[in-house]
Amino acid sequence: MSTLTLGKALNTGLRKAMEDDPKVVLMGEDIGKLGGVFRITDGLQKDFGEARVVDTPLAEAGIVGTAVGLAMRGYKPVVEIQFDGFVFPAYNQIVTQVAKIHARSRGKLPMPITIRIPFGGGIGAVEHHSESPEAYFAHTTGLKVVAVSNPADAYWMLQQAIAHPDPVVFFEPKRRYWDKAEVDLDAAPPPLFSSRVVRAGDDVTLLAYGPMVKTALQAAEAAEAEGRSLEVVDLRTLSPLDLAPVEESVRRTGRCVVVHEAQTTLGLGAEIAARVSESCFHSLEAPVLRVGGYDVTYPPSKLEEEYLPDLDRVLEAVDRSMGF
Amino acid sequence: MSTLTLGKALNTGLRKAMEDDPKVVLMGEDIGKLGGVFRITDGLQKDFGEARVVDTPLAEAGIVGTAVGLAMRGYKPVVEIQFDGFVFPAYNQIVTQVAKIHARSRGKLPMPITIRIPFGGGIGAVEHHSESPEAYFAHTTGLKVVAVSNPADAYWMLQQAIAHPDPVVFFEPKRRYWDKAEVDLDAAPPPLFSSRVVRAGDDVTLLAYGPMVKTALQAAEAAEAEGRSLEVVDLRTLSPLDLAPVEESVRRTGRCVVVHEAQTTLGLGAEIAARVSESCFHSLEAPVLRVGGYDVTYPPSKLEEEYLPDLDRVLEAVDRSMGF
Amino acid sequence: MTAVREMVDPVPGAAAPHLPAQPDLVQLLTPEGERVEHPEYSLDVTDEELRSLYRDLALVRRWDVEATALQRQGELGIWASLQGQEAAQIGAGRALGEADMAFPTYREHGVAWTRGVDPLDVISLFRGNDLGGWDPVATRFNLYTVVIGAQCLHATGYAMGIQRDTADAAAIAFLGDGATSQGEVNEAFIWAATFDAPVVFFCQNNQYAISVPIERQSKVPLFQRAAGFGFPGVRVDGNDVLAVLAVTRAALARAREGSGPTFIEAFTYRMGAHTTSDDPTRYRLADELEEWKLRDPIARLKAHLSRSGKADAEFFAGVDAEGDELAARIRKGTLEMPDPAGTEMFDHVYAEQTEEIAAQRAAFLAYQEGFEK
C-alpha cells in the first residue's frame, strides 16, 4: 500500500504501463522535460528516453493523427491533451479516424490509443481550462470513455485503458489531482468498464463520475445527518455505460439523481435519464433528476463556484426528488 | 405560391437573403462555379459576384475561422460544409470561437454566422457522407441549431437563420433535397425557434426532425390504418428546444416516441426523453422511447436501410409504447 | 479579388508554346515518347521493366473504364476515376519497396494495383459493401481515407514507428492538390520535419479539387511549400512514369536513410470527372482537356516502346487482351458480389465488443426474424 495523490497515481500507472509494454509511447505538449503542466509525466522522459516520451510540436491534430499512425505500426500511444478545452483541434482525427478505423478495417487495424484529458473546473483558471467535454466523446461510436475519481482507480484504470485494444478517452479530474489516498499497487483491479457503488443507501440513488464523486459523497454524508440515506454510484465508465448497478439500486430507491459538471443539455445525465426512465419505469417514484452545469458558457473563474454543481445543489435535487 | 424542391427552396431563400442584405456573404467548397455539389448555391456567384459567393480553399477550419473574422467586420457569413462528415476539421473554430465570442465579448461581438450542413443518410454514399452530427452542436452552449424537413420551412428558416444575430447551425436533410412542395414565398413564417405539430393525434406523440419527419408522417398514416392515432411534432429547432407543444401533446397522449437518424446514445432523443420524463412525469403511461441509428459506425451503403430508422421501426416503437 | 486562371505549361514542349516553360519540372520521357536525361535523377530500366510499367498503366486504365461503366449501370454507388493519373500512381507505387507502407486517398487505384490489392476489393468499397475492402496489413496499402488530408498524419506517425523499430522502410502519403490546404496536412509537414520521419508526401496536382482550380489553394507552385517547413520539394512530370519512378525512388531512399521527408508534386491532370457524381463541364473548358490529352501518360510510354522497338504489336495486343480479361473478371465479380449481412455492422465497431452493441445486435436479429415470419 502506498499513499498517493491522484496525480502521482497516474504517474505511477504510466510508469508501470511503460515498463510492462515497450510499445507504449507517450506524446504531448510539454510532457517531456517539464513533465506536463500538471507533472503527470514527471520523470518519465528521463527514465524512458525521448523516443518513448515525446515533446511534440504545438498541434493537437498532429498529436492524435500521428498516434493513429503509430498504432497502425503496432505501438500503443498514450497522448496527453494539455487541457479539456484544447482537444477540439484534434476532434476531426478522433471522430473520423480514431473512432472509425477499427470498423473501416473490420478489425485489421485496432486502435489501442489512450487519450488523456484533464477535465473539469474549480481551479480558478482562464477560459478553456475548465471544461467537461465528455459527452462529445460518449456520443461517438467507436470510442470508449472513462473518468476516474480517486487515486486507486487512476492507477489501475490508466493501465487498463492503455492495455485495452480499443481507443479510450481517459478523463482525469484535474481539481482532484492533489487528493490523496491509499493505493494497493498489487491488488487485482475491477474490470475497466464497470461502475461501482461507493456508498450504500436506501432513499435516493446518486450518480456521479470524475470530480463530482467526491461532491456526491459529501452530499451523502450531509444527507445522513438529516436522516436521508443516499446510495452513491461512481459511474467510472461513460461509454459503454454500465447501468446494471444503477438499475439495481434505483429499483430499490425509486429515485435517481445524476450529477456532472458538464452543461446539462445533452450531458451524460440526459442519456442516463433516458435509459433509467425506460428500464426502471415502474419503479421510479420521481423522474430522474439532473444536476449539471448551467447551459451557459463556462464563466470567468470568479463565478465558477456558482456555476459548478456543489453539495447544496445536489441536496436540493435530492429534496426535489423526495418531494415528487 | 411556387412548387419548389427543398433544394430549390434553399437556393431561393439564399438569393432572397442576399438581395435583402448586402452584408450576406456565402463561403464554401465548390459553391461558386459549380453551384455546390447539391447545387444549393446554383447561379448565385454568377448573379452576386465572387466577392459575395466565395469558392474557398479546401479547409473547413479556414472557412469557419475566416467567417468569424468577417462577422467581426459586420458581415453575415453563410458557410456551406459540403457533407456532415466534413464539419469536424472546423469543430475547434465552431466550439471554442463561434460559440463563445458573444459571451467572451459580453455581446460586443455578435456572431451572426449560419453554418449550413447537409445531413443524414439514405443516398447510398461512401463513408462520412451520411452522418447526423447534430447532437455535437446542440450540446454546445452558444450555438443555436435547427433542422428543416420541407421546402417551405427550408425557404423561410434559412432566411431567418441568416438574419438572426446568433450563430445558427442549419441542418438540411440531404435525401429530401429533391422532395417537392408548394411554397408561399410571401407568407409570414412562424418564429425560427419553434416546433410544430404537423399531424394531430391522440394515442402517441411522435417527435422527429429533418429527414425523419416524412418517415414519422408515413408511420402515422400507416398507424391510422390500424386504428392508431399518432400526433406528429416536427421539432424544427434542436437548440434551444421548444418542447411546449410536445408537453401539451404528451399530457394528452401519455406516450412519446422520438425518432432520429443519429446514433441513439446521447442523441437528441436522450435530452428529450430526460426533459419530457421530468416535465410530464405524472402523465406518462410509458417511458419515452427512442428510435435512432444503432450505436455503431455508420455502415456501408448496402446496409444503411437496415441501419436507418424506418416506418417499421417507428411503428414497432409505437407498439412497445402502447404495450407498457 | 477575382483570380484569373493562368495556365502553367504542364509539360514543356508539348504543343503549348503559349505557356511559360517549367524549368523545375523533372522529366525523363517527353510527351512524344522521347527519353531524356535529367541532371539529378537518372533511371536504369530494362526493356522488360518498361513493358511491365506499360502493362500496369494499361490495366489500371482498363479497370477504371470498367468501374465507370459499372457505376453508370447502377452497380456501384460512385466511382472516382484515376484517368490521366496512371503514370503518377504506377510510378510511385512501383517505387515502393515491400517493407514500405502506403497511405492513399480514395483515388489511388493504380497504387493499389502495384501493391497487389484485388480490384474487386476496391470495387467492393465503391459498391457500398464495405467501408474498407482489403487487408491493409497484408498489402501494406492502407485503406482509403475520405476525409481530405487525414492520412498524411497517419503516414507520418507510422514513419515515426519505423524509426523506433529502426527498420529499413519508409511510409508514403498520397494527397491531392486540394488537400494541401488542410491544416492537418501542414501539421504533418511539421511533424515529419521535426522528427526527420521517413515519409514521402506524394501530391498529385491534378489541377482541381472537384471544381476548384489549384490557383485557389496556392499561388506559387506547390512543391515550393516544403522548403518553408525545412525539407525538399520537387515537381515531377506526373504523366511521365519514368520520372515519377525515379523521383519517388530517390525520395524513399532518402527517407529510409534517415534524411527525413520529401514532398513530391506530380504535375498531372484529372482527365475525367471528380467522381461519377460530378459534372466538370460546369467549371472547365473542353480545350484544356484536349491539351492534356496530348500528354496522355499511357500513349507516351507506348510511343516510346514502339518507336524504340522495345515492344511490338503483339505485346500491345497481349496487354489489350489481358485488359479485357481483367475487365470481364471485374464485371463478373461485381455482379456476383454477395450483399453484406446486416449483422456485419455490429461486429467490427470494437476489438472488444460491448454489451450494449451485442444487445442491439440481438434485438436487430430478432426484429429481422419477426419480418421473416
Add this chain to the structure above:
Amino acid sequence: MTAVREMVDPVPGAAAPHLPAQPDLVQLLTPEGERVEHPEYSLDVTDEELRSLYRDLALVRRWDVEATALQRQGELGIWASLQGQEAAQIGAGRALGEADMAFPTYREHGVAWTRGVDPLDVISLFRGNDLGGWDPVATRFNLYTVVIGAQCLHATGYAMGIQRDTADAAAIAFLGDGATSQGEVNEAFIWAATFDAPVVFFCQNNQYAISVPIERQSKVPLFQRAAGFGFPGVRVDGNDVLAVLAVTRAALARAREGSGPTFIEAFTYRMGAHTTSDDPTRYRLADELEEWKLRDPIARLKAHLSRSGKADAEFFAGVDAEGDELAARIRKGTLEMPDPAGTEMFDHVYAEQTEEIAAQRAAFLAYQEGFEK
C-alpha cells in the same frame, strides 16, 4: 531522434561571438544602443517619438511587474508576463493606424497599451472577473484568444471584410512561435495568400512554447515559412523597437495597398516564466537568460537616448515616476474591482436570450435567494 538544441545568435554583435551571425535579421538599433541603417527598412523618427517609445516600453514593463506581484499575492488567478517582448509589442502596436485592427494572443499587453486599452481591463481577465475585459470594437484591439492560433483565421477573415469595404486599413494577427505548428495558422496563411488579404502575421518568436524550444516547431527559421505559401517573410530583431516599427509599418502599408500578407518573425526572448504557473528552471538554463539580458529591449533604447543626448536624467526619472503612479493605480483598481454578479453568466450567451437560459437564470436567482434567507 534527439534534437540537440543549437542556439542561433539572436542579435549579432551582442556579446555572443560563439554563435553564428544572422544576416537576415533586420536591425536599426544595436544592443549597445547604436543606431544603424538597413538597406530595405528606413525609419524617420523625431526625438520626441523616440522618447515616447521609451515611455511605452517602460510603462508596460512596470505594469507587467505589478501584475506579476498581484498574482503572487493571490489577487490574480494567473498572469502571462511580456517581459523581454516589450519592443516587439510596442513596435508593432505603434505601427498600427487607427483604422487597423489587431488580433492578439494572451500576452500582447504591450499592444493593448498602444491601443488605449485600460490595463485594468486586461487585469480583470486574469483576475477571473471577465472572459474578455475591454471593448474590442472601440479599441480596435480584439479580445485575447487563448486557443493557440485561432485568431489568425479571424484576422484573415476580418481582412477579407476590409477588402470588401474597400477600406484603407489592415488587420494584424499576433502569434507565438509555438502557434506556427497549428493547422489553423497554416490555413490562415493559405487564405491570406489566396485572397491577397490585407493582413500581417506578427510572430513573436520568444524561443519557447511553454517548455518546448523553437527547434521542435521548425528546423528552419520561421520567417522562411511564408515563401512556400507565396508571400514574403521577414525576420526582425524583436528587441529593437525601431526595427520592429519600421518592418511592421512597411508590412501594413503593403497590405493596405492591396499587395497581400506579410509574415514577420520578431526574434525575441521570453525573459520570465510562460505564466505565473510555470517553472522555467525545469527546461532552460540560466546562462541563456543571462545572454538575453544583454539584449534587453528597454536598456537598449535607454542607452541610445542617453548617449545621443535625446533624453536626460530628468526624463527618465519622469517616466519612472509615471510608472509608479501607473502601478499604484493598477494595484488600487485591482483590489477595488467588484466581483461580477452571478447572473452575469446568463446574460451574454446569446444576442437573443433563450427561454431555457432565462429560466435557468430565474432558478439560479431563486436558489441564491433561498440561501440569503
